[in-house]
Amino acid sequence: MKSSRPERTTIGGIAGRFGLATHVLRHWEAEGLLDPARDTAGRRRYAEADATRVAVILRAKEAGLSLDTIRVLIAEPARRRTVLRAEAEALRTRIAAAQKSLRLLECALGCGHEDVTRCAHFQEVLAERGSSES
Structure with missing residues (x-):
């Protein structure tokens, strides 16, 4: 029987999926770009929405955007278009x-x-x- 909870992956799993070091994901979290859920032991658990956000960050970085600009893109709709x-x-x-x-x-x-x-x-x-x- 399948659980109704969305499937989540570890920091190592999401890092491996995108070819990143885990410290990069931790840094992006510290910068306010990611906010993965935590399990009862406090370990990060990434959902598909988090994976989408990682893909957005990577594509934005490929385009030359800074982390500050990416934060606006993701989290500041009022400033998004201008920036x-x-x-x-x-x-x-x-x-x-x-x-x-x-x-x-x-x-x-x-x-x-x-x-x-x-x-x-x-x-x-x-x-x-x-x-x-x-």
Whole structure:
């Protein structure tokens, strides 16, 4: 017979699921990002909602968000849109810079010149660094 209580996992189980060290989860808890239930012995027990929150934190960190910003995303609905608009614009800027860098690398990879800096096409791509049009 199945229990009506939701299934919960240990800190080691949730850490393993996401490839994290357990101290990372403890740190996020100390930062107010996670609040797992505790069993009668005081051990952390993570539900599926906690796993979802871990996934949100990881994805937000991959996007370059700080833990403070992630806390706003998760726990401060009144400030969420304002903060996330600014973060989205910053991410767009980083993506545009990364795309320019990738164009430069791809140009260098495809260049047959001994000294890539003497290549006219490479210099054109490099000149984009000073241009706001690209």
